[in-house]
Structures are given as C-alpha cells and as structure tokens.
Amino acid sequence: MHYAQPRQGFRSGIEPVLLAASVPVRPGESVLEGGTGAGATLLCLAARVADLHAVGVERDPKLVSLARRNAAANGWPGLSFIMADIAALPDTGAFDHGCANPPYHPAAGTASPDAARQAAKRGQAGVFQLWATALAKRLRPRGTLTFILPAAMLPACAEAFASAGCPPTAMLPLWPKAGRKAKLVLLRGVKGGKAAFRVLPGLVLHDAEGGFTQEAEAIVRHGQALAL
Numbered sequence: 001m002h003y004a005q006p007r008q009g010f011r012s013g014i015e016p017v018l019l020a021a022s023v024p025v026r027p028g029e030s031v032l033e034g035g036t037g038a039g040a041t042l043l044c045l046a047a048r049v050a051d052l053h054a055v056g057v058e059r060d061p062k063l064v065s066l067a068r069r070n071a072a073a074n075g076w077p078g079l080s081f082i083m084a085d086i087a088a089l090p091d092t093g094a095f096d097h098g099c100a101n102p103p104y105h106p107a108a109g110t111a112s113p114d115a116a117r118q119a120a121k122r123g124q125a126g127v128f129q130l131w132a133t134a135l136a137k138r139l140r141p142r143g144t145l146t147f148i149l150p151a152a153m154l155p156a157c158a159e160a161f162a163s164a165g166c167p168p169t170a171m172l173p174l175w176p177k178a179g180r181k182a183k184l185v186l187l188r189g190v191k192g193g194k195a196a197f198r199v200l201p202g203l204v205l206h207d208a209e210g211g212f213t214q215e216a217e218a219i220v221r222h223g224q225a226l227a228l
Contacts, residue, residue: 001047002073004066005038012040014205014220015101015184018174019148020044021219021226022186023099027051030093032138034086034100034131039067039079041099046076048223055092056081086134098135099146102127104153128153128160136164136191145189146228151182161189169195170228173202188228200228 005011020041025031027050033041036056046052056079058064064083071079084090104127128147136145145166149157151173158168166189173182182202203226205216218224 001043003038003040003043003070004073005040006062006066012037015148016040017044017220018184018186018203018226019099019101019146020048021224022146022148022172022188022228023097024144024225024228025049025052025097028053029096030054031097031099032092032095032135033057034098034135035102036067036081037063039070039081041101042067042079043070043074043076044223046071046074046079048225051078052076053078054080055095057084057086057089059083059085086131089134089138092138094140095138095143096140097144097146098139100131100135101148102131104128104149128157129163132157132160132164132166132189136161136166136189139166139191141192143191145191147187148184149187151185154185154187157187161187164189166191167193168197169193170198170200172200172226172228175202175204177206177208178204186226186228 023031023045025045031054033056036058039056042054042056056067061083064081067081147157161168168187168189170188172186174184175182203215204213207213212220219226
C-alpha cells in the first residue's frame with residue numbers, strides 16, 4: 001500500500017491501523033471517518049475490504065489533498081475525502097459504520113510548536129460528545145461506531161456513545177506489553193443497540209524484546225481484522 005504523510009508535524013502511528021482493523025465493515029458497505037488526516041485508517045480498510053465506500057472528514061485542506069492523492073495512488077476510487085469541521089458535517093448520506101481517533105489531549109496542556117500537530121491532538125471539553133453525536137447522526141440503524149482512545153477516558157467516551165444513541169457494546173484493551181497497563185482501548189457502540197456490554201480479552205502489542213507480538217504483527221503487517 002502506498003501512503004504519503006507530512007514530513008513534519010503530526011504523523012500517523014499505530015492507532016489508525018488498529019482502528020481500521022476493528023471496524024466490522026463488509027464488502028459493499030460504507031464508512032464515515034472523522035478526523036481522517038492523510039487517510040491512513042480508510043486506506044488500511046480499503047486494503048482489507050473489497051468494494052469499500054468511505055468518506056473521510058478532515059478540516060486541514062493540506063491533509064485532505066494528501067489523502068486524495070493517497071487514494072488515487074492506490075487505485076481506490078471508493079474513498080473520498082472532504083474538508084469540513086466535525087461540528088458542521090455536510091449531508092453525506094447514511095453510513096453503515098463510523099469511526100474516529102478524536103483529538104483527546106486537553107486544550108489546557110502544553111501546546112505543540114507545530115500548528116498541525118496541535119490541531120490534530122488537542123480537543124476541547126466535551127470532545128467525545130461532539131464527535132460521537134456528529135458521526136452517530138450519519139449512521140443507519142444498527143450501524144456501528146468505533147473509537148480508539150486513552151484508557152483513562154473510557155468512562156467519558158462510553159457516556160458520550162450512550163447519549164448519542166450508540167450504547168457501548170464492547171471494549172478491547174490494547175496493552176503495550178504483557179503485564180503492563182493498557183494505555184489505549186477500542187470502544188464499540190451500536191446505533192439503537194441493546195446488547196449487554198462486553199470487556200474483551202484484549203491485544204498485547206509488543207513482546208519482551210520490543211517487537212510486535214504475532215497477533216499484533218498479523219494486524220499491522222498483514223491486514224488481519226480485529227474482532228470486537
């Protein structure tokens with residue numbers, strides 16, 4: 001897969017790869033992503049799922065242009081990217097799945113000297129409520145909503161999902177190494193869902209030597225799905 005991103009400023013980590021692996025999209029279905037950046041999540045999804053129809057929303061025009069070039073370079077016409085703020089999404093139709101890696105760092109924290117990184121990582125109070133509500137409105141009944149976020153912010157995000165009409169149905173912790181506390185989690189909600197909430201076994205990302213575990217390698221290097 002061809003993926004270009006800015007030389008400086010905010011650069012993609014493992015989060016969009018894990019987010020893409022966790023979205024339960026099937027061939028022919030549609031996905032809406034908030035804060036798509038250069039398109040890493042949707043590119044990973046398109047590499048795994050045939051006949052994908054997806055829209056990435058990004059407020060940085062330079063990143064929107066880069067994401068469009070990435071989609072074209074890989075020959076995936078089903079991916080489109082629009083410049084918009086998540087708080088004022090245009091009417092883009094209805095989707096089967098929504099996903100995001102919201103800007104969750106507190107606005108009052110130490111500012112980054114890079115404006116693009118600052119915009120990508122810093123969020124205002126109520127960021128989960130804003131993002132969950134905006135994406136949930138575009139979902140079809142029984143559509144899924146999936147976020148990747150810090151473990152410490154799980155209660156606030158779960159509350160936001162429920163308030164947006166997508167009650168949380170599953171959480172999967174992501175452990176840096178075996179025996180370490182999870183820094184990140186994946187949270188899934190279903191629009192109009194009534195299923196009981198489940199805490200899943202989770203995924204250990206790195207072995208004792210610092211390399212990826214076999215399970216993480218299958219996702220990061222070989223495009224395997226991560227079931228929630």
